[in-house]
Amino acid sequence: MKQFALTIAGVFVGLLLFFIGIPLLLIASAAGSSKPVVPAQAVLEVDLRGGLTDQAPTNPFAGFGGSSLSVMRVVDVLAQAQDDDRIKVVLVRLPESGMTPASADELRQAIHRFRSTGKVVIAHSQGLMPLGAVVSTYMLGASADEFWMQENASFQATGLASEEIFFGRAFERYGVRADFEQRYEYKNAVNPFTQSDFTEAHREAAESWMGSIYDRALANAAQDRDMEPEALRQAIESGPHTPARAQALGLVDNTGGVQQAETEARRRAGDNGRIIRFSEYASAVGERNGSGRNAIAIVGGEGAILTGRSSADPFGAGSMMSSDDIARAIHDAIDDRSVRAIVFRVSSPGGSPEGSEQILDAVRAAKAAGKPVVVSMGAYAASGGYWISSEASAIVAQPSTLTGSIGVFGGKFVLGDALGRFGVDVRGLTVGGDYADAFATDRPFNAGERAAFAGWMDQVYEDFVTRVSIGRNLPAARVREIARGRVWTGAQAHELGLVDELGGIYEAIRRAKALAEIPEDEAVRFRRYPRPRSTWEALSEAFGSSSEAAETLVRLNSVLTDPDVQAVMARARAERMRSEGAVVMADQPLR
Known part of the structure; x- marks a missing residue:
């Protein structure tokens, strides 16, 4: 019965969408029938502002309404771009908020490998807001040859903060009880439902891993910016800054809009430098399958x-x-x-x-x-x-x-x-043990x-x-x-x-x-x-x-x-x- 109802519903929807859906499918099919042409002197634009998953989903519907870009795909494509004579420059569009720290680590390593071939990476930011692990976003931008920031933006990467919502008092007030067992005191996933504040163990563990991430991000950024770690820390923590002030402190290289950064990227690529978007280039080169008998x-x-x-x-x-x-x-x-x-x-x-x-x-x-x-x-x-x-x-x-x-x-x-x-009223019945x-x-x-x-x-x-x-x-x-x-x-x-x-x-x-x-x-x-x-x-x-x-x-x-x-x-x-x-x-x- 369920299968019959679903089939009838599908056919009914298909009839309603016939005159719209079929033409759109034909247009999409025609558009995807040929691979994009990669310019001879290309700037590969990697736009990270839409967010990242770790891996490309195997479920064709998983990306609906979410990010279509994955860390593994970016790493794979950059590996191909570093060996592709047509790709001269990579332009990275940074998100305004934080990135998952380990994802920033992985992308930073990929950028270093790309730069090791003598090619250029330019990062552009339209602002660094104190949302999530924004220090990791800054670290990624610092790994580029040139770090640009839009003039009217705000440099607010001044530290690392985390916030937890606790429902303990609300549950008590409204008669809800979170009846849980946990092993052991650092297993904090249930604490938001049982507590009204951080426990000593919860605070200790969270501050420990947050400190580790923050210190590592600053050390990496200082290395990539060729600055003393303590000098970079002081410059970061004295913010927020205007882009001009951030440039004066050595935190970024240039101020300018994205069009200016794109112009500079095309200039660095050559006289006929053209920008190709990540999705187009990824479609053109496909997945890196390697070679060999093993x-x-x-x-x-x-x-x-x-x-x-x-x-x-x-x-x-x-x-x-x-x-x-x-x-x-x-x-x-x-x-x-x-x-x-x-x-x-x-x-x-x-x-x-x-x-x-x-x-x-x-x-x-x-x-x-x-x-x-x-x-x-x-x-x-x-x-x-x-x-x-x-x-x-x-x-x-x-x-x-x-x-x-x-x-x-x-x-x-x-x-x-x-x-x-x-x-x-909740009433139950039971048989058995x-x-x-x-x-x-x-x-x-x-x-x-x-x-x-x-x-x-x-x-x-x-x-x-x-x-x-x-x-x-x-x-x-x-x-x-x-x-x-x-x-x-x-x-x-x-x-x-x-x-x-x-x-x-x-x-x-x-x-x-x-x-x-x-x-x-x-x-x-x-x-x-x-x-x-x-x-x-x-x-x-x-x-x-x-x-x-x-x-x-x-x-x-x-x-x-x-x-x-x-x-x-x-x-x-x-x-x-x-x-x-x-x-x-x-x-x-x-x-």
């Missing part, structure tokens, strides 16, 4: 970890790591005889311990098959993100990656009193339920500690000492032995070649998993409908970009995560 598999996973397959949420706003899909991707790489090693790109705050274990089991299978697995950590690989990384052959993280958070939390929201104030209605929302856990649930939390925590102990070759007592749910930056985790090397995807590939005993100077091919699904595959998997009906549904893009629709979907996913009981999830990083 292959390295690149397996990507981004977002919260859930059990199941991604087709269960085809229109989800944002990326998810579906355990079936990621495990299958690793097994596909195992089955490919040309693949000698696997680089597993992880950017996840965690999620389901069951889903995490399924993915980790696939990592074990790859190692057992003689194929080393090197984890490359992106923006974050914390909690469940560290669980799936813990037994890899090697772990490479950016200095600003947020990782660790070896801990677990779980529980429920008790709403009986709150709803009762509005005349809403005493624990059957432990997650009823009308009351807190009783003593027996809490003891049983707490025992489960303890077991999940010990499982986590055991995996880290085995994977990192650390005594379990040492893991417990540095765990307790605490978040570390990649630089801190490296000192603690939780990470092997600092760097990005390039360093991970080099490490994978070494572990697979492939000579460093030998070219390799790249095999990417999971394979991106086509539009029709995604719709057919989601609805079980015919391709004809699916083709009509794809025209409903405007619905998918509706903020209210996306908010409902996000709440539904969050509720599913909470309803699963145990969650190995960490705080989200600054952006």
Whole structure:
């Protein structure tokens, strides 16, 4: 019945859109039938103002209403541009707000590699506002040959700030109780619901990783600007500044509008310098597949970890790591005889311990098959993100990656009193054991339920500690000492032995070649998993409908970009995560 209704609805919508949808599809098809022409003396414009994901989504609908640019794609395209004689200059358009610190690290390294060929990078900013990790945005701009800022803009990158909203007093006032267990005091994901202020442990951990990110960003910027670190720190922290003042302090090189920066970029490219947009150049060159008889598999996973397959949420706003899909991707790489090693790109705050274990089991299978697995950590690989990384052959993280958070939390929201104030009564029925209605929302856990649930939390925590102990070759007592749910930056985790090397995807590939005993100077091919699904595959998997009906549904893009629709979907996913009981999830990083 469901399939029939969906098919009829699809056909009906298709009829309504026939005279509009078909012409638009034909125009789009004609426009995409030929690759863009790359000018002989080109300026590649990389516009970061729309935001970045870590990886390009395999779900064709995941980018609707969000960013279509990924860190991995930018790094890949810049690698091709540095060897392309047609690309003379890169012009980077910086966002006004902060960037995910590890993403800024990865892009800075890519810019350094591009500049090492003797080519030029110009960065342009229309302002640096005190929103998120704006110091990371400044660090990225400082890595360019020339840093431009628009004259009427404002330089407000004066530090690093974070804000948390606590609902503890409001919940108490309105009769809501957050009845949670957490392991242990640094596992702060539930604190906004149970507290009215930072706990001592929450404050300690947050200030520690924030300080690590800030100090690293200033040190990198000082190195790239050829300034003494303390001088740059004083100049930064004495702001905010006008662009002219920032230039006088040596924080930027030039003031001028984007048209002036583009004119300078074209001049540096040559007499016939022309600008080509990132999307056009990326379309022209495609993905970098490499060459050689041996292959390295690149397996990507981004977002919260859930059990199941991604087709269960085809229109989800944002990326998810579906355990079936990621495990299958690793097994596909195992089955490919040309693949000698696997680089597993992880950017996840965690999620389901069951889903995490399924993915980790696939990592074990790859190692057992003689194929080393090197984890490359992106923006974050914390909690469940560290669980799936813990037994890899090697772990490479950016200095600003947020990782660790070896801990677990779980529980429920008790709403009986709150709803009762509005005349809403919750009544339940149960058959079976005493624990059957432990997650009823009308009351807190009783003593027996809490003891049983707490025992489960303890077991999940010990499982986590055991995996880290085995994977990192650390005594379990040492893991417990540095765990307790605490978040570390990649630089801190490296000192603690939780990470092997600092760097990005390039360093991970080099490490994978070494572990697979492939000579460093030998070219390799790249095999990417999971394979991106086509539009029709995604719709057919989601609805079980015919391709004809699916083709009509794809025209409903405007619905998918509706903020209210996306908010409902996000709440539904969050509720599913909470309803699963145990969650190995960490705080989200600054952006």
